[in-house]
Amino acid sequence: MLVVNRPGASARGGEAVGGVEGAGARNADGGAGVMKRSGPATGEGAAIATAFNLGDAEALRDELRAAGVDEELIRTVVSARIWKRYETRFKALQTSPDAAQAWWKNDEDGGYWGGQTKEQRAAMKDLQAEMKAESERVLGKDPREESMSPWLERQYGFVAAEKRQSLQELEQDYQELSSDLQRESRGFQMPLDADKARFLQEEKRRDLAMILTPEELADYDLRQSRTAQNLRWQMTKMDANEAEYRAVFEIRKEFDDVYNEYDGFGNRVRRSNDPEVRKERGEAEKAMKAQIKDALGAERYKVYVRANDHDYQQLQSAVKRFELPADTPAKIYDMRDEIPQLALRVADDANLTSEEKKAELGKLAEQARDRVKAALGPEVAQVYFDNNGMQWVRQLEQGTIISFDEDGGQQHRRIEQPPKKPADPKAK
Numbered sequence: 001m002l003v004v005n006r007p008g009a010s011a012r013g014g015e016a017v018g019g020v021e022g023a024g025a026r027n028a029d030g031g032a033g034v035m036k037r038s039g040p041a042t043g044e045g046a047a048i049a050t051a052f053n054l055g056d057a058e059a060l061r062d063e064l065r066a067a068g069v070d071e072e073l074i075r076t077v078v079s080a081r082i083w084k085r086y087e088t089r090f091k092a093l094q095t096s097p098d099a100a101q102a103w104w105k106n107d108e109d110g111g112y113w114g115g116q117t118k119e120q121r122a123a124m125k126d127l128q129a130e131m132k133a134e135s136e137r138v139l140g141k142d143p144r145e146e147s148m149s150p151w152l153e154r155q156y157g158f159v160a161a162e163k164r165q166s167l168q169e170l171e172q173d174y175q176e177l178s179s180d181l182q183r184e185s186r187g188f189q190m191p192l193d194a195d196k197a198r199f200l201q202e203e204k205r206r207d208l209a210m211i212l213t214p215e216e217l218a219d220y221d222l223r224q225s226r227t228a229q230n231l232r233w234q235m236t237k238m239d240a241n242e243a244e245y246r247a248v249f250e251i252r253k254e255f256d257d258v259y260n261e262y263d264g265f266g267n268r269v270r271r272s273n274d275p276e277v278r279k280e281r282g283e284a285e286k287a288m289k290a291q292i293k294d295a296l297g298a299e300r301y302k303v304y305v306r307a308n309d310h311d312y313q314q315l316q317s318a319v320k321r322f323e324l325p326a327d328t329p330a331k332i333y334d335m336r337d338e339i340p341q342l343a344l345r346v347a348d349d350a351n352l353t354s355e356e357k358k359a360e361l362g363k364l365a366e367q368a369r370d371r372v373k374a375a376l377g378p379e380v381a382q383v384y385f386d387n388n389g390m391q392w393v394r395q396l397e398q399g400t401i402i403s404f405d406e407d408g409g410q411q412h413r414r415i416e417q418p419p420k421k422p423a424d425p426k427a428k
Helices: 045-054 055-068 070-092 119-141 149-158 161-184 191-211 212-224 226-237 242-258 275-296 298-307 310-322 326-350 356-376 380-386 389-396
Strands: 402-403 410-414
Touching: 055 070, 070 119, 070 149, 070 212, 070 410, 119 161, 149 161, 161 191, 191 212, 191 226, 191 410, 212 226, 212 242, 212 275, 212 310, 226 242, 226 298, 226 310, 242 275, 275 298, 310 326, 310 380, 326 356, 326 402, 356 389, 389 402
Parallel strands: none
Antiparallel strands: 402 410
């Protein structure tokens, strides 16, 4: 049963987990059995010590304020004292490492979420919410929560502060549900598992629509969707600006929504072998690339295509590490257009034999290697070649010409050996 104990969402809702006191079960003063001081705060050392030892968070706060302590330090001290009251209950929900577990083996069952059960995780969340409510009752909202980390700002900065917590909780809930489902499959997924994963995706989408406005949901997709995850790295490599990212995203998202290549677990699925389906997809992909080219322009589209190529990414990494000129990858890649065209002229030369043509192709390949060595330096160039850089040059040396179209597609042409003459039956 896929249940996370947090109210207000269809796949995430569930029965309250027993064994954990709710905030309403606590005393109105914020702590069961906590002794309270009487009289006004004095700010004296003895009064501060008494409030601390009694676990009276409100008294401790007041005494520290009366003593003129900075508010940030007061929050730190009082929060630590509040935590102390919850520490035992938190520890009771944590799992202990199994000392009998073989050190040379992974724990197949306990690797998820520290080995906690669903019920323990739900109880932990309840306890965290209770402690947070107690802290806010005594100290007010933590002003530091208003300023997110740079990463969170990039991911959730498009929504108001009051929605960020709900959005983060939703993401965590569905991450747990998906992980639980993968764990239950034990590495052998059946069609029913894929159906469950797809159901989770659909439920998550509905829950997002309950939290976010249509405009916010569109901004969420720009940052968190599968299309965004696949596109962001490519956009980084081409140093795209925001307008370029948004333009390409809209085109790619429209294609991905129809021809999704990932299952509910995020695994790439096998494409259909149906000729009609493959033809339809190929035509749609061709149209998508044409749209992207129109949106970016011819020159930026060339950079976009190259940025998706592992070979080009290697060159970019080498440039950064060894502080080479920024245009080095582009200059090296321009040879992919230049040299194959020269090679095709050789292949079409009727005055050359097959052996002569291969010899000429070898010379062109050597020229390409020399130019790469001049651009990268001999040592870096050799490592680049050893890492399968410029495979088309290696193929050229073996008599196969690989030419590239503007979308990165390849066409192959091989210089064939002339057929061997039949053996002379009279020869002995």
